[in-house]
Amino acid sequence: MKKRIIVSGCLVASIACSSAIAKVYEIVWPAHEVKPAREVIHIPEPVAGAMEQQGQSQSKTIIIGIVPDRMQFDKELITVKAGQKVTLELENPDGMQHNLVIVKPGTLDKVGAAADAMARDPKGAQQHYVPKMPEVLFATKLLNPEEVVTLTFTAPAQPGDYPFVCTFPGHWRMMKGIMKVVK
Ligand SMILES: [Cu+2]
Known part of the structure; x- marks a missing residue:
């Protein structure tokens, strides 16, 4: 028409x-x-429905830093909409290597244990200390000091609390937060 x-x-x-x-x-x-x-x-x-949809799927950019010498991300909680396109920028001004891994709700301990086990794996560093398991949804590479990396992904369709964590062996108990996925 x-x-x-x-x-x-x-x-x-x-x-x-x-x-x-x-x-x-x-x-x-x-x-x-x-x-x-x-x-x-x-x-x-203009198709009103299409415009509404565009608003819903509008992408979100989130910047997460690492607090130097504290073994902490500078954010403990981030919120995204289900199905939203997310651009996550991770900045590492710390003196050691870190990554950021987003896991399924309730699986932080399991993924953390698997990450620690990778310390004994000769190929652990090569795999950026990201355990290969279905609980891991999205992961950055291992960042060197002063490095910045961008991770883009589509937020899960299922609302919930998705932990984000650094899986460098030993870091996961301190370096963690929650990505809250809302409707
Ligand atoms: Cu770390």
Whole structure:
């Protein structure tokens, strides 16, 4: 369905214009040939539903820093909407390596234990100390001091409290917070 707008030119203006031309060229412009200008513009009708949806899925940018020498993220709670596109920027001004891993609700201890076990795994560092298990949803790489990384993901559809944690062995008991997913 399209809206149709008809723009009609002013007949008086057209006559004024043609009489001006007639003066310059000394010709007579026959009155019956003066027709109003006519233009048809098609404007697509805005779909209200689509606009609402756009508002809901609007992406969110979150910046999380690491507090130097404190073994802590600078935020303990972040909130996102279910299904929302999230851009999470992690900044590491600390003197050691860290990462940020988002896990399923209620699985922090399990993932933390698996992360600690990776300290004995020769390939642990290579895998950025991110345990390979279904409880892990999203993870950054291991950041060196002064490094910044961006993690983009779609927030879970299921509302709940999703822990975020650093899985560098030994860090998870201190470096943690909650990503609250709301409707
Ligand atoms: Cu850490």
